[in-house]
Amino acid sequence: MADHTLSLTPPSDMSAAQRISLGVLGLGVLLLLVGSLAHPVALPGLWAHLWAYGMLLSLIGGGAAYYYYRFGQGPAGIRNDGNFHRSATQPWGAMAWILGLVFTGFYIILYWWPEYLHSLIALVDPLFQHWFGRSGLPENTGGYYNPWLAYGLLYSLAVLVMGIRFLYKYRHIRYQQVRTLSVMFFQLVFAFVLPNFLAALNGQELYFHYFWPLDYDVLFPSSVATLTQGPAVAQFFFWWALILAVPGTVVLTYFFGKRWYCSWVCGCGGLAETAGDPFRHLSDKSLRAWQIERYLIHGVLLVITVLTVGLLVNWQWSFLPQQWAEGAQQGYGFLIGSVFAGVVGVGFYPLFGSRVWCRFGCPQAAILGILQKYFSRFRITTNGGQCISCGNCSTYCEMGIDVKWYAQREQNIVRASCVGCGICSAVCPRGVLKLESGPTTHKTVIHIDRDEVKLLEP
Amino acid sequence: MSFLTRDWRYGPLPRKIETMRIVIIGNGIAGSTAARYLRKRADHELIMISGESAHPFSRTALMYMYMGHLRYQDTKLYEDFFWSKNRIQLLQDWVTKVDTATKTVHLSQSAPLSFDKLILATGSHSNRFDWPGQDLQGVQGLYSLQDLAALEEWSASTRQAVVVGGGLIGIELAEMLQSRGIHVTMLVREDNYWDNVLPKEEAQLIDRHIEAHQVDLRLSTQLQRIVGDEEGRVKEVVTDGGEVIPCQWVGLAVGVHPNAALAQSMGLACNKGVLVDDYLQTSHPDIYAIGDCAELRQPPPGRKAIEPVWYTGKLMGKTVARTLATTPTPYRPGIWYNSAKFFDIEYQVYGTIPSRPAAENTLLWQDARQWQSIRLHFTAAPPHALQGINVLGVRIRHDVADKMIREAWPLSKVMTHWAALYFDPEMSRSLTPALLDAYRERFPDAPIVPKKKRQLRDLLFFKP
Ligand SMILES: Cc1cc2nc3c(=O)[nH]c(=O)nc-3n(C[C@H](O)[C@H](O)[C@H](O)COP(=O)(O)OP(=O)(O)OC[C@H]3O[C@@H](n4cnc5c(N)ncnc54)[C@H](O)[C@@H]3O)c2cc1C
Numbered sequence A: 001m002a003d004h005t006l007s008l009t010p011p012s013d014m015s016a017a018q019r020i021s022l023g024v025l026g027l028g029v030l031l032l033l034v035g036s037l038a039h040p041v042a043l044p045g046l047w048a049h050l051w052a053y054g055m056l057l058s059l060i061g062g063g064a065a066y067y068y069y070r071f072g073q074g075p076a077g078i079r080n081d082g083n084f085h086r087s088a089t090q091p092w093g094a095m096a097w098i099l100g101l102v103f104t105g106f107y108i109i110l111y112w113w114p115e116y117l118h119s120l121i122a123l124v125d126p127l128f129q130h131w132f133g134r135s136g137l138p139e140n141t142g143g144y145y146n147p148w149l150a151y152g153l154l155y156s157l158a159v160l161v162m163g164i165r166f167l168y169k170y171r172h173i174r175y176q177q178v179r180t181l182s183v184m185f186f187q188l189v190f191a192f193v194l195p196n197f198l199a200a201l202n203g204q205e206l207y208f209h210y211f212w213p214l215d216y217d218v219l220f221p222s223s224v225a226t227l228t229q230g231p232a233v234a235q236f237f238f239w240w241a242l243i244l245a246v247p248g249t250v251v252l253t254y255f256f257g258k259r260w261y262c263s264w265v266c267g268c269g270g271l272a273e274t275a276g277d278p279f280r281h282l283s284d285k286s287l288r289a290w291q292i293e294r295y296l297i298h299g300v301l302l303v304i305t306v307l308t309v310g311l312l313v314n315w316q317w318s319f320l321p322q323q324w325a326e327g328a329q330q331g332y333g334f335l336i337g338s339v340f341a342g343v344v345g346v347g348f349y350p351l352f353g354s355r356v357w358c359r360f361g362c363p364q365a366a367i368l369g370i371l372q373k374y375f376s377r378f379r380i381t382t383n384g385g386q387c388i389s390c391g392n393c394s395t396y397c398e399m400g401i402d403v404k405w406y407a408q409r410e411q412n413i414v415r416a417s418c419v420g421c422g423i424c425s426a427v428c429p430r431g432v433l434k435l436e437s438g439p440t441t442h443k444t445v446i447h448i449d450r451d452e453v454k455l456l457e458p
Numbered sequence B: 001m002s003f004l005t006r007d008w009r010y011g012p013l014p015r016k017i018e019t020m021r022i023v024i025i026g027n028g029i030a031g032s033t034a035a036r037y038l039r040k041r042a043d044h045e046l047i048m049i050s051g052e053s054a055h056p057f058s059r060t061a062l063m064y065m066y067m068g069h070l071r072y073q074d075t076k077l078y079e080d081f082f083w084s085k086n087r088i089q090l091l092q093d094w095v096t097k098v099d100t101a102t103k104t105v106h107l108s109q110s111a112p113l114s115f116d117k118l119i120l121a122t123g124s125h126s127n128r129f130d131w132p133g134q135d136l137q138g139v140q141g142l143y144s145l146q147d148l149a150a151l152e153e154w155s156a157s158t159r160q161a162v163v164v165g166g167g168l169i170g171i172e173l174a175e176m177l178q179s180r181g182i183h184v185t186m187l188v189r190e191d192n193y194w195d196n197v198l199p200k201e202e203a204q205l206i207d208r209h210i211e212a213h214q215v216d217l218r219l220s221t222q223l224q225r226i227v228g229d230e231e232g233r234v235k236e237v238v239t240d241g242g243e244v245i246p247c248q249w250v251g252l253a254v255g256v257h258p259n260a261a262l263a264q265s266m267g268l269a270c271n272k273g274v275l276v277d278d279y280l281q282t283s284h285p286d287i288y289a290i291g292d293c294a295e296l297r298q299p300p301p302g303r304k305a306i307e308p309v310w311y312t313g314k315l316m317g318k319t320v321a322r323t324l325a326t327t328p329t330p331y332r333p334g335i336w337y338n339s340a341k342f343f344d345i346e347y348q349v350y351g352t353i354p355s356r357p358a359a360e361n362t363l364l365w366q367d368a369r370q371w372q373s374i375r376l377h378f379t380a381a382p383p384h385a386l387q388g389i390n391v392l393g394v395r396i397r398h399d400v401a402d403k404m405i406r407e408a409w410p411l412s413k414v415m416t417h418w419a420a421l422y423f424d425p426e427m428s429r430s431l432t433p434a435l436l437d438a439y440r441e442r443f444p445d446a447p448i449v450p451k452k453k454r455q456l457r458d459l460l461f462f463k464p
């Protein structure tokens, strides 16, 4: 096995076209890296534009072509060869460590020292000026760096290019195609174009596909005040977010399960499903991990609920000193919003799999999960006795669900954490698993004391 | 305060059964299933022995380990703590001898163990057919973890490989080797891949699929001999046509036979496998045999005496557990089913499908471009009772198929309820119209099956 632990592609021969497309993709990466390490700010406008557009086009074009040659040709099927041999996707592989460090480092700088991203911000600035008339450079923002424009672009690019990869990789499964097009659409339109456009129009970046508690600060008193007294679009946004958060979520989850949001709409999910796909098998499947998950995710939900209610009550009948309220708000933003969702959530992809945040931290996922488990028609059906206990389903579950545990006992899978990505069904070599909605009476909820085989059970 | 802990609402506790020691030899799916269900139903002392691995794992996943889809630990049936938590004692050792008179199991490393009941679940061995050169280095079968380790070791120095055998393990070997960039030549004795089981049309679809994966498929070709180099490593094979194919590794995948050596040495009645009656009991009243190693004296209708498949091991394990824990239970496997995957094509079969079906018994629909095929097998006389379903590239619901075959549904009724059989992922292409067309073409006078309109509800719930 040692001879191909460091290669990035399977050891089969690459065609000339594949090499060329890899070259173009490499050029894009080079333009991005060189540009963000030392962007020649002094470049005249035209060259700065050329650089930025060249980077964008070679990343998208090269990426699309490369993944077409890698996954888009010949018979379609599951292509997981070498995932546990290649050091970038191996558990604790050398490349995985490096990638993990780079991602994590990038996030830390992004959140707390954006000025070090000067070159990156300058590199993509011409694009934002051109498209939306926005800028992240201090000379245009009134003295501070706004790295979120550049970040939004990179994030969307990752979803786009890796989304194309996913579309080729699972081209034989229509559910995967539709679902991936959906997350790509929501990222590009709802998380990139629309907020940028609105920000350019009236100064507020509004994300219509996020709502409380993932978008926790919508219900913080300061936002409630600005939104409800803002322009029509802000008011609309406030009520939209509120309607989606309460009746919307309940109704949609009843019919479709948690997946309608987590693997069809959400941006965090969108990145996990596309850029995170090569790392999905790294999630921990042990019972222990499940126990930790239950405490953590419900803990976060509890904290944000208490915090939100507390702040709103305090707004009416102020019982807390102002600094306390602000401190709590900032503390949550720092610990959960930045460290957990951002740094750990994405930075740790190559080490703990693609859904660390969604699984252990996201309060939205917690709510949807409770609904899914107790009040939804969704389940994964196990097909009679066809399971051969091979373990592919559990291995490729990004949420760390031990799917096989249920499948080999001919039990349906009803788990709060399941985001309905459908990959267990895709990788199952015996057609054992199917995501579907059906009468709630037949879905068998299984609780955590699963490993005790009951004595003298009928 | 014992009344608080006792379940007083349900009357007296069940009569305490004398506990006994049950030893299981073999921790494959048959042995493991027996152990798990025994524990579920009774409080006996359970000891499961295997020389191959410390913990039960999935043999069917050997290929995925090699291809890097998963690791050995991912193929374990349960996390390690499961066994101790359920008081099933695991022992990694080889059984060398069993003394039936004193009811003692002798092991190669550990001290002898006495037993009250013994379950033999020793599995199979790969077949070999006295080919010249079959003992050369780099010539092997694929059955155990040890085989896989050997293959792993030879792979690094292998550029070309020959796989002998057109069966389930042969095609898995071809896929495995391909995934490492090793060029594979497959020698298949029959006219088409696995055509002693698959009807010709299905077999030919698989032929084309194998070739689409760049495997050099040689049909109607037999191995004549294997030739080695000076160091005793295989360097080429010679076919019955006299052709010489250079290779550095040869996989012999020409079936398996029951591993009955231990049973024979114990003096149990054996044929090819360990002979068992309806209750899976061997010729010794305290010894049972299950899984690949067992041979039924009287197989139930539609089933074979030896069935070396996963599902049979599981069913036999459940049955013997029930017999030993509570009530003597005859082995009643029900309607046959099986499944496999040929590179990218999933295969499922329910009921009986002969390999050479007569035209009047069969309805076939194929879409070669999508690698899909559906075959229904039924009685020739009206109302054409359903007997079997064979599908490639399509997933079918087990419980529905089982019901239709068990209750011998007339074909027209099957057609009317066809959509209920689908198990393909939501949003997959519906095959109902195509299949109905095939049905109408075949039976122009048959009662027209009402074509259900696709409703908004179906769309909403992703029904095909
Ligand atoms: C590569 C491969 C792929 C397969 N794929 C499929 C599939 O897709 N579907 C399907 O239905 N079937 C498949 N099979 C067949 C299936 O795996 C077997 O039918 C099944 O594993 C048999 O289970 P078992 O418990 O009877 O025996 P085994 O799994 O063989 O277990 C027997 C165990 O007993 C041990 N043992 C034997 N003798 C002794 C002794 N004297 N002392 C100690 N230990 C001993 C052996 O080492 C072995 O570990 C496949 C088989 C192989 C090899």
Ligand code: SF4
Binding pocket: A386, A387, A388, A389, A390, A391, A392, A393, A394, A403, A404, A407, A408, A424, A427, A428, A429, A430, A431, A432, A433
């Ligand atoms: S992938 Fe399919 S066959 Fe394998 S363990 Fe999971 S459900 Fe069973």
